[in-house]
Amino acid sequence: MSAPILAVKLYIPPVRPTVVLRPRLIARLNEGFTRKLTLLSAPAGFGKTTLVSDWIAGCEQPAAWLSLDEGDNDPTRFLSYLVAALQTIAPNIGAGVSETLQSPQPPPNESLLAVLLNEITAVPDNFALVLDDYHMVDAKPVDTALTFLLEHLPPQMHLVVASREDPQLPLARYRAQGQLTELRADDLRFTPAEAAEFLNQVMDLNLSVEDIAALESRTEGWIAGLHLAALSMQGLQDTAGFIQSFTGSHRFVLDYLLEEVLHKQPESIRDFLLRTSILDRMCGSLCDAVLLDAHASGQETLEYLERSNLFTTAMDNERRWYRYHHLFAELLRNRLARAMSAGVPELHQRASDWFARNDAPAEAVTHALAVQDWSRAADVLEQYSSEWPMRAGVATTLGWLESFPAQVRLDRPELGLAYAWSLFMDNQLDRAEQFLGQLTPLVQSDPHHLGEVFAIRVMIAAYRHDMPAVIALSDDALSLLPNEVASPRSRILLSLGVAHSDIGGDLRAAKRAFREAYDVGMAASPPSSVGNAPLPLTALAYLAEIEWLQGNLREASRMYDQARELALRWDGQSSIALNLVQWGRACLLYEWDDLEGAALALQESIRIGEAWRNAHMLVASLGLSATVARTLGQIEDARAAIHRAERLAHEAPYSPLIQTSLAVHQLALSQTEKDWQVLERWQETYDAESPSLPARMGGALAIALAQAWIAVHHHRREDAALRRARAVIEPALAQSQQDGLQLYVTRLRILESLVLNEKGEADAALVSLQHALELAGPENYLRSFIDLGQPAEALLRRALESQSLSEPTVGYVRQLLSRFRPAPPIKPSPPRAALPIEPLTERELEVLRLIAEGLSNREIGERLFLALSTVKGHNQIIFDKLQVQRRTEAVARARELGLL
Amino acid sequence: MAFQIRIKGHLGDDWTDWFGGMTITADENGDTLLTGPVPDQAALFGLLRRVRDLGMQLISINRVDTGKQDRSTGKP
Numbered sequence: 019m020s021a022p023i024l025a026v027k028l029y030i031p032p033v034r035p036t037v038v039l040r041p042r043l044i045a046r047l048n049e050g051f052t053r054k055l056t057l058l059s060a061p062a063g064f065g066k067t068t069l070v071s072d073w074i075a076g077c078e079q080p081a082a083w084l085s086l087d088e089g090d091n092d093p094t095r096f097l098s099y100l101v102a103a104l105q106t107i108a109p110n111i112g113a114g115v116s117e118t119l120q121s122p123q124p125p126p127n128e129s130l131l132a133v134l135l136n137e138i139t140a141v142p143d144n145f146a147l148v149l150d151d152y153h154m155v156d157a158k159p160v161d162t163a164l165t166f167l168l169e170h171l172p173p174q175m176h177l178v179v180a181s182r183e184d185p186q187l188p189l190a191r192y193r194a195q196g197q198l199t200e201l202r203a204d205d206l207r208f209t210p211a212e213a214a215e216f217l218n219q220v221m222d223l224n225l226s227v228e229d230i231a232a233l234e235s236r237t238e239g240w241i242a243g244l245h246l247a248a249l250s251m252q253g254l255q256d257t258a259g260f261i262q263s264f265t266g267s268h269r270f271v272l273d274y275l276l277e278e279v280l281h282k283q284p285e286s287i288r289d290f291l292l293r294t295s296i297l298d299r300m301c302g303s304l305c306d307a308v309l310l311d312a313h314a315s316g317q318e319t320l321e322y323l324e325r326s327n328l329f330t331t332a333m334d335n336e337r338r339w340y341r342y343h344h345l346f347a348e349l350l351r352n353r354l355a356r357a358m359s360a361g362v363p364e365l366h367q368r369a370s371d372w373f374a375r376n377d378a379p380a381e382a383v384t385h386a387l388a389v390q391d392w393s394r395a396a397d398v399l400e401q402y403s404s405e406w407p408m409r410a411g412v413a414t415t416l417g418w419l420e421s422f423p424a425q426v427r428l429d430r431p432e433l434g435l436a437y438a439w440s441l442f443m444d445n446q447l448d449r450a451e452q453f454l455g456q457l458t459p460l461v462q463s464d465p466h467h468l469g470e471v472f473a474i475r476v477m478i479a480a481y482r483h484d485m486p487a488v489i490a491l492s493d494d495a496l497s498l499l500p501n502e503v504a505s506p507r508s509r510i511l512l513s514l515g516v517a518h519s520d521i522g523g524d525l526r527a528a529k530r531a532f533r534e535a536y537d538v539g540m541a542a543s544p545p546s547s548v549g550n551a552p553l554p555l556t557a558l559a560y561l562a563e564i565e566w567l568q569g570n571l572r573e574a575s576r577m578y579d580q581a582r583e584l585a586l587r588w589d590g591q592s593s594i595a596l597n598l599v600q601w602g603r604a605c606l607l608y609e610w611d612d613l614e615g616a617a618l619a620l621q622e623s624i625r626i627g628e629a630w631r632n633a634h635m636l637v638a639s640l641g642l643s644a645t646v647a648r649t650l651g652q653i654e655d656a657r658a659a660i661h662r663a664e665r666l667a668h669e670a671p672y673s674p675l676i677q678t679s680l681a682v683h684q685l686a687l688s689q690t691e692k693d694w695q696v697l698e699r700w701q702e703t704y705d706a707e708s709p710s711l712p713a714r715m716g717g718a719l720a721i722a723l724a725q726a727w728i729a730v731h732h733h734r735r736e737d738a739a740l741r742r743a744r745a746v747i748e749p750a751l752a753q754s755q756q757d758g759l760q761l762y763v764t765r766l767r768i769l770e771s772l773v774l775n776e777k778g779e780a781d782a783a784l785v786s787l788q789h790a791l792e793l794a795g796p797e798n799y800l801r802s803f804i805d806l807g808q809p810a811e812a813l814l815r816r817a818l819e820s821q822s823l824s825e826p827t828v829g830y831v832r833q834l835l836s837r838f839r840p841a842p843p844i845k846p847s848p849p850r851a852a853l854p855i856e857p858l859t860e861r862e863l864e865v866l867r868l869i870a871e872g873l874s875n876r877e878i879g880e881r882l883f884l885a886l887s888t889v890k891g892h893n894q895i896i897f898d899k900l901q902v903q904r905r906t907e908a909v910a911r912a913r914e915l916g917l918l
Numbered sequence: 919m920a921f922q923i924r925i926k927g928h929l930g931d932d933w934t935d936w937f938g939g940m941t942i943t944a945d946e947n948g949d950t951l952l953t954g955p956v957p958d959q960a961a962l963f964g965l966l967r968r969v970r971d972l973g974m975q976l977i978s979i980n981r982v983d984t985g986k987q988d989r990s991t992g993k994p
Contacts, residue, residue: 062973182970242973268948270927272973348971356932 025885026299026333028103030083031071034327038208038216040069043201047073047178050199051144054171055192058180060203062345063242063272066180069206070148080107081146091157093127094119100147101134102888107145109891111137117859125669127163132170139172151344152181161186168192207239216241221248221327229261236265242345246275249328250282276349279328286313291328292357295350296365296385299333300340307372308365363389374398383418392426400432416440427453428460431467438474447478469499469506476513480521488517504542508553511535515560520675523712525564525757532561552595555584559598567714569760571606571797578603597626597635604642611800611837616646618916624857625917633670634679637663641683648690649805660687674707678715685722686805689729697726701742713753717762720750724769725806731776732809743773764793765802772806775813787817788827795830803834811838858899863917865892870909870918920982921962923952926975937965949977 047070050056058066074081084103090096098119101112115130155161165187168177179185192198208216213234217223225233237243247264251257260278267274280288294305302317309316320340323330329346333339342350354362366389374382379398386395399418419427419437427434434457441450454471461467472495479487492514499507515531518524536557562577581599600623607616620643627635640663647656660683667680681700688696701723708716727743730736747770754762767790774783794802803810817823818831858866868878879889897903900911912918928944938961940954956962962979969976 061975062971240973268928268944270925270929270950270974273927273929345971345973349973352933352936352972355936359935 025879025883026339027085027087027099028083028106028885029085029334030074030081031067031331033072033075034068036220037068037072038212038220040072040212043069043205044073044076046199046201046205048077051079051146051176053192053199054168054177054197055187056176056178056199056201057185057189058178058201058206059182059184060201060206061182062348063240063245063343064203064206065241066201066206067150069201070150070178070180074146074148077146079144079146081148082106083148083150085150086152086154088154091155091160093157093159093163096155096160097127097130097163103147104134104138105891106885106887108138108141109887110894111141113891113895127159128166131163131166135167135170135172138175141172141174144174144176146176146178148178148180150180152179152185153183155185158186206241208234208241208244209239210234213239213244216244217248221245221252223248223251223257225251225257229257232261232265237271240271242343243271243275245327245329246272246279250275250278253282272345272349276353280353286311287319287322290319291323291350292354293365295342295347295354296362296388297369298341298381301338303376304369304372308368310368363391367391367394370394370398374401380414387418387421392422396422396426396430396433399436400430416444428457431457431461431464435467435470435474438471442474442478442481447481450474451478465500465503466506469495469503469510472499473506473509473513476510476517480513480517483521485517485522488514488521504538505553508535508539508542508557511538512553512557512560515557519560519564519714520712523714523757525567525714525759529561529564529568532557532564536561552584555581556595556598558584559595559602563598563602566602566606567759567761569764569793569797571609571761571799574602575606578606594626594632594635597623597632600626601635601639601642604639608642608646609799609801611804613646613650617643620646621857621915621917625860625863628857628859633666634673634676637667637670637676638679640666641679645683645686648687649801653690656687656690660684674711674715677703678711678719682718682722685726689726692733694730697723697730701746704746713757713759717750717754717757717759717766720746721762721765721769724750724766724773728769728772728776728806728809732807740773740776743769747773760793764790764797764799767793768802768806768810772809772813775816776809780816783813784817784820784822787813788823791817791823791827791830795827798830800834800837804837811835858896858917862892862896862899865889866896866908866912867918869893869905870912919958920953920955921965922980922982923965923969924977924979925950925952925969926977937968940965953982 082103305316329343370385512535519528539554565574604619623639644656644659731739771786940952943951
């Protein structure tokens with residue numbers, strides 16, 4: 019789940035109406051456009067940001083802006099924002115890179131940058147990218163990424179970096195190569211002429227040449243100093259006296275001047291400045307809350323400060339959010355600490371409260387942590403406890419939780435559980451276990467917390483594929499926990515079921531566990547959840563899959579329908595559980611020859627799989643969609659889907675489940691493509707791995723292999739192929755019967771009858787077929803026959819003619835035979851793919867929904883906190899994917915496809 | 919270890935807490951000396967960062983013998 023892109027970071031600071039013109043510096047910036055890098059490296063308060071934004075305003079070429087903060091030390095975040103900034107001038111750039119950055123194991127930064135750089139070369143105009151406050155970044159991976167960018171910088175791109183210290187880039191080299199323009203403190207200081215213009219024209223003072231010289235000397239041309247000095251002198255009668263005292267004092271310039279400036283302000287303003295200095299960003303309502311002052315509204319004060327040139331800037335066009343110039347804020351904070359240190363915690367608490375009430379929990383937490391108000395921070399964290407790792411990201415959540423003293427984490431079990439949970443999600447299994455070991459004795463008396471502890475420990479054991487531990491822990495837990503604690507009980511049962519199913523291969527035990535998880539979960543009110551999926555929904559989805567594998571197709575279908583209803587009721591529309599449900603439905607619908615239904619279900623499955631970056635679900639869904647496309651004769655679509663599945667399977671960590679899913683559908687496609695190499699490869703893998711594969715995977719693979727071998731025989735008339743088919747079928751049949759996997763038994767029996775038929779053992783073939791029909795009829799298996807093509811058709815006809823079938827079976831066979839004709843076209847007719855090759859991303863769907871609601875692009879931007887150009891960029895991509903030209907068409911097509 | 923950091927411009931005693939309990943001394947040149955114990959390198963760079971972020975000019979840093987110069991008020 020991705021963090022939203024904050025428009026304020028991309029906002030180009032507006033130029034103040036009255037600003038000192040600095041033509042010599044502007045000229046240098048203009049001239050620097052032809053080189054790779056312009057660096058402004060000077061301490062705070064030297065006017066770097068002002069100069070660059072002034073330059074951009076007068077510049078013909080487009081410019082993108084990115085204001086950096088501590089969060090950008092995370093290279094993924096940095097790259098995401100880099101792309102977002104570039105999109106403000108070229109909306110279609112880097113969309114693929116953005117999506118990839120959000121996947122669980124994105125490729126190395128260099129590859130992503132290479133892709134991005136390639137796309138940049140297509141940008142027609144020369145442009146600049148400004149990175150402001152680069153000193154906030156001190157992470158090597160980001161420096162490395164930026165260096166890479168510079169090394170391969172396309173000719174039309176120019177980089178501007180503003181920092182308080184020299185960045186870790188190969189500056190010496192660029193200097194030597196003439197690729198660097200530098201503006202340093204000495205360049206940025208006000209010259210006497212500039213100082214004069216600033217003081218007398220901009221700040222409207224009336225100083226003599228000597229006065230100006232004295233001030234310039236004392237401040238050494240430091241703009242921040244001159245600005246504060248000017249503010250101190252505005253409206254002052256005795257400027258000469260002021261200057262004399264000022265120049266005669268040794269005191270640190272800014273401290274002296276700030277005091278003067280504050281002293282001049284009405285007390286309410288002074289108070290306002292000091293108290294709000296703790297805020298990184300301010301809006302009227304927040305300031306009101308922090309001050310608890312009724313004298314003047316926060317909004318009015320902020321506007322006043324901005325007008326009065328008191329270091330306050332707007333962060334957006336609406337003039338809702340403001341911030342202080344960093345240096346000014348730092349000075350105010352310092353003064354606040356010296357003057358009113360006792361009162362500071364109270365201010366942070368009020369800020370924390372406001373943010374908590376205004377749905378900005380992250381800032382609520384950081385303000386509470388700033389004053390070590392563990393109890394308040396814990397309160398906020400506990401309120402959103404199950405959502406945190408997804409909302410703020412595991413790394414951030416873990417960072418917060420680790421800043422608490424260890425004792426607090428143990429004293430507050432909810433917090434401790436959030437900590438254990440975060441460690442688990444961060445794959446720090448040993449530490450999670452160690453911590454839980456400490457926590458367990460402390461929560462003995464609270465069954466809910468104890469249950470949670472066990473639930474996490476069971477998941478850790480399952481993750482480690484330690485079946486004995488999973489079972490032992492589950493047994494312990496279930497016997498210790500009273501029946502009333504439904505939520506942890508059902509979670510443990512769910513974990514147990516998954517372990518039995520995926521690791522132990524014992525579907526009967528899995529079914530028992532899931533059934534109980536469902537019952538217990540439903541009994542709890544409200545129903546308990548894991549992540550954002552109601553637990554009974556997840557249990558039901560797993561149960562349905564087992565019914566499917568056990569050959570109870572109708573029962574499975576009933577359960578999937580029930581699950582969808584639950585999902586609607588509980589709003590679990592995008593949950594992982596619904597992913598399982600949609601994929602399961604697709605498998606069923608395909609078997610029942612409802613190709614259109616299967617395609618729609620797969621679309622949903624893929625959409626959710628992408629949102630959760632679930633490699634397994636994506637590979638399985640894409641694989642099946644390839645098979646569906648192949649059946650419809652849409653070979654190009656099938657190939658594209660399989661290729662995408664292959665890429666995902668390759669990038670994901672190795673998993674037999676993913677590999678099997680891929681294999682099954684690759685083999686299906688290979689029969690149409692006549693690619694027998696695929697077959698040889700997977701047969702080899704199967705021979706090597708099958709003893710250790712859980713039955714549900716081994717069986718599926720065996721069926722796919724046997725089917726392919728039969729196809730080989732059919733095309734090339736090689737007896738060896740039939741022998742190999744048989745060699746695969748027989749042991750798989752025995753195993754499937756033992757495991758109760760009737761789905762496989764039925765399919766293998768059908769294949770067995772075909773093999774016998776092809777070998778010329780006509781009678782044996784009929785007998786075998788009859789077995790298969792008895793199994794398949796009641797559940798209405800269709801495609802398991804139809805997909806086998808002409809040989810199956812011939813055999814079924816023979817069975818019919820033999821007159822040895824029972825009445826109901828005759829009807830069934832007739833129905834089957836009627837379906838061997840070419841499949842009817844999918845309604846509504848368009849020849850373009852009914853299947854998604856490039857499904858819409860979560861973000862694109864959000865935008866589309868708002869378009870359907872009738873919002874304008876600007877309104878959408880406000881709703882989603884996106885820049886207008888970003889919204890337009892999304893629109894373009896949405897239209898491309900849906901193959902339409904206009905909003906109305908997009909909405910109509912989306913409704914057709916069931917996306918809205 | 920203990921360090922002495924020299925910055926330009928005088929600061930009052932009330933800056934002690936801001937600089938982690940270091941002793942503040944003003945000298946006749948118009949510089950301020952921040953003197954006191956610093957637990958490790960990370961803490962040292964943290965202090966320098968504070969100096970930077972307030973726009974102060976750093977003149978010098980010296981390590982000092984804890985025996986002679988350690989007059990810090992120290993943190994509890």
